[in-house]
Amino acid sequence: MKTVDSFRIHNIKCWPEPFAALERGDKTCEVRKNDRNYRVGDVLVINEYYPDATFVTGCTLTMLVTHITTGFGLPGGLVVMSVRPVKLKDMRCESCGRLSHGYDDAHTHCEDCL
Numbered sequence: 001m002k003t004v005d006s007f008r009i010h011n012i013k014c015w016p017e018p019f020a021a022l023e024r025g026d027k028t029c030e031v032r033k034n035d036r037n038y039r040v041g042d043v044l045v046i047n048e049y050y051p052d053a054t055f056v057t058g059c060t061l062t063m064l065v066t067h068i069t070t071g072f073g074l075p076g077g078l079v080v081m082s083v084r085p086v087k088l089k090d091m092r093c094e095s096c097g098r099l100s101h102g103y104d105d106a107h108t109h110c111e112d113c114l
């Protein structure tokens with residue numbers, strides 16, 4: 001995976017079954033509509049979600065996007081993201097110094113500086 005200068009954190013929802021598969025490590029991809037301009041190096045904060053109850057359970061997974069596939073017969077606008085667990089740590093925003101998040105050698109910009 002290439003090193004990224006900055007990345008974004010995407011809060012997304014996920015149904016219980018695929019959430020559990022991600023948590024077990026059986027599922028290592030996410031298929032999504034690319035309405036957020038996902039990029040390699042971005043982080044997905046995946047919130048377990050019961051569609052019938054329309055609430056989140058409070059369980060989350062933090063996954064790093066290591067690869068993105070588009071095309072190959074995928075309907076337009078869909079992406080397949082390869083993901084692996086990652087731990088976020090507190091880091092300063094590169095631009096303004098406000099407390100933000102990072103991982104490994106990557107660092108982020110706060111919402112205001114992106």
Ligand SMILES: [Zn+2]
Pocket residue numbers: 093094095096097098109110111112113
């Ligand atoms: Zn900032």
